[in-house]
Amino acid sequence: MPKTPAAEVVVPGPDGERAVRVSSPDRVIYEKTDRTPEVTKLMVAQFFARVDDGLMRALRDRPTALERWTAGVRLGMRLATSTTDKDADAFYQKRVPKGAPGYLESIQVTFPSGRTADEICPTEIAVPVWCAHMGTLTFHPWPVRRADVDRPDELRIDLDPQPGTTFADAVRVALVAKELLEELGLKGYPKTSGNRGVHVYVRIEPRWEFVDVRHAAIGFGRELEKRDDGVTTAWWKEERGERIFVDFNQNNRDRTIASAYSLRPVPGAPVSTPMTWDELKDVTDPRDYNLFTVPDRLSDGDPWQSIDDEHYSLEPLLRLFEEQGSVELNYPPDYPKMPGEPPRVQPSKKVAAHWDEQGNRIPD
Template identity: 45%
Template sequence: MATSSPAVEIEIDDRVVRVSNPDRVYFPARGETKLDLVEYYLAVSDGIVRALFERPCMLHRFPEGVSGEKVHQKRVPRGAPPWLETVRLHFPRYDRYADELCVTEPAAVVWAVQMSTVEFHPWNSRRADTESPDEWRIDLDPGPECDYARVRRVAHVVHEVLDDLGATGWPKTSGGSGLHVYVRIPPAHGFADVRRAALAFAREVERRAPEDVTTAWWRKDRDPHSLFVDYNQNARDHTIAAAYSVRGNPEGTVSTPVRWDEIDDAEPGDFTIATVPARFAEIGDLHAGIDDTVFDLAPLLAWAERDEREGDGPAVGSR
């Protein structure tokens, strides 16, 4: 009969978080455990807290490790420690409410890992005004037959368009086969306008790289070799893995901030819970300055109005 390993207590600042089953293998490719995952998140605590700070957060939980069932959890369960911060959200489609985790300190991240969380998926708005995003997300989503060389080419086009706009983009690997770029924006627009701006940007990238990029909404209309610039990640309550979030795969890859000049050489599979802590210790959080580079969406909303006048209306699936 299998026995579970004794729980351990982790001291983080003035908090103590009890971690049960610390030796449970979460990532079978290299045998990393639940405790290894805790130690990873502690090693990058400044970065993951910055990425999640004050944002409603969906938790992707794997109670038996990443080879087992995946649970998408919005609600913080009863019995959570009293110091844990939350934010109440309304989901109009179901007319329901949920109190979601709102990370403000490293102990909250470790508590979530104790609850078997591997991936952290925050909103692009903060709890002070959850209906007004302060983050525009550019998701480079490769098709099933799109190679990573194409992802890199499109990333450079994205950088070029951002430069033309005077916007600062903060790239990171997705932890999978794509790339994400974040841009800080003032919380002055609702989700619909941020999505319109994101679509206008995606269409401009498509114009500059028509052989590589698609903005076609339906998968059946996309060339499987192309890359979809997924503007819909800016719709309300759509989320993607945060910077420094581990992904739920056997290798324990990490969605990792990179410099623009690293994109041609960086291999997504090189960033794992085993390798990212040393990188973080050496170079720190490459997204540390993100809050200091706020871009006004007015030029993109003007592009959206132009596109709509010319017959390119809001894409199917808009909210």
Template identity: 50%
Template sequence: MPEAPVELDVSGRSVRISSPSKPYFAALGLNKLQVAEYFLSVGPGILAALKDRPTTMERWPGGVSEASSLVSRENPEGDAFYQKRAPRGLPEWVRTATVKFPSGRGAEQVCPADLATVVWMVNLGTVRFHPWPVRAPQTELVDQLRIDLDPQPGTGFADAVVAARELREVLEQAGLTGFAKTSGGRGVHVFAPIVPCDFIAARHATIAIGRALARRLPQQVTVNWWKEERGARIFVDFNQMARDRLMTSAYSIRPTQAGRVSAPVTWDELPSVSPDDFTLLTMPDRFAQRGDVWAPLYATDPAPIDAALEWYDADAAADGGAEMPYPPEYPKMPGEPPRVQPSKKNPANWP
């Protein structure tokens, strides 16, 4: 006999959780209902991270186990998948917004306006949320600069922390205020509220800031797109600011058996924390004691990216080209260098 669903009262709205006892993080002994309860426990934080932002859902409808995996070209039989378009049959209270993909095609995405929508997304199997750096209805204007400090082989979280602390100073030099969080993995994410601008400008500002950081820490940080050139350094993944290249939201769950979450942290505590400190089991108590550590992010006045764009222009003037390769699924972009890794350059057509 099928298991009866559970109805949760979320701020006065009834949200159904189907198969509530289905194992979802079996290694932690947690079921689907408990995952929904986790998001309720950090409700103000997850809603602040997603509110009015078109959001891609990373759905794990069968839960997260050692055997589960994400669908990809190399793994078409995977259990989990990204859902970019809003599913059919939405409740009338679930809002959507139109976004445009790099191909130029548009799509309607779920755009959470309340915590009930977040819990409804969890019922679909969403454990990790990927919000756009825009707010509806202005979905062509970026309002957050998001910088991904990605450890390369031979480096780890401690190295990302060193880079993040130096990045904070670079952002201040550019007139921006940065806020840090763990990625849920080995990396660190730094967000800064900005005066809304287009995607290309936001990406160029990120490239310039990444270059400034790499100049300060040349042995520890790189902006080199090609893996063969990065070495054992922290990579500033500037293409995470390209259209539809989205970063994990604060309080999202990394779909691994450990159930780590992407945790906002203060700059003072960043050097002393570990990604393992923040999990489905530990974050509810931290949130109950501290609240949303990123509340100051949302209260900070946005700043213009003019200084960073001036740095970008200066780089262009100095070496004749500041643009960097775009992700492979993008059409050819203006000013972009050829998408050929350095070891495969042909001197005959690329001096």
């Protein structure tokens, strides 16, 4: 059977139209479900072009890693979790891929290890459309702009349902988070994660370093715990129980969340969809927001249209962290040991006599 010729998706560019080539346009990326038709590679590229305004609001001038599902999404397929995971079906691309077009721009970032990389830095919609040609479904932008890649302009509150909890629980907690943000003089913008969770973003002044934003998220999460007993900031899964986890570590350097208007690798091509708070209250099934339904929402404007209108101070949240005693929590395991961090050992396996007050292992 002859190979299907490449297709083109024509999009606006800074100096007129750009035609973006999409190879294997009829490759099935999402299979048909009882709710949605099948989705081809060309349809993914066209989707990104159709949500241009919202997607570029999420990605513009931000270092961005790509989540590439080059063979599509099927039950049982896995995403690589490390560079040594060679048997996975999908992977993260943190460096500019070979063969990138000349209009694609990049910016250098520094990882926690001290290594550096040039990451894609989208400046026009042709870039994410080209990324679809490369098998990208999900974009993972850093919470920084290219003008200063070491000072975030975004606080990300990731409300992650644990086993035994539901999307409805995440929505309930998100509404409590809204009230707390407003009490602190901050404005949050919610979106579905595209799966079971809810994300709330707050634009902040780019004055603080990553560790400060992380501490702000910890302070916020601990205050949420006081207001809703279905919330936890416990890093160790064995301590979380059936509660919504506030994943404070998503505010670390090189930790990213699926952007607004990203597709997720779940049957039915669901989309991480920006909402108004009133809309979020009434959402019962986030799968209703998918590649087929989301573009029409933008005909009435993006619910996050005003997100860049005001950037807020982080000081109210940092004061919360200080009032709570400035107690540090665990970093991800691939990070170097950080000052004040608790021992990196599961609580159920910890022997108190083996650790000093600073959380350092006492040699045998």
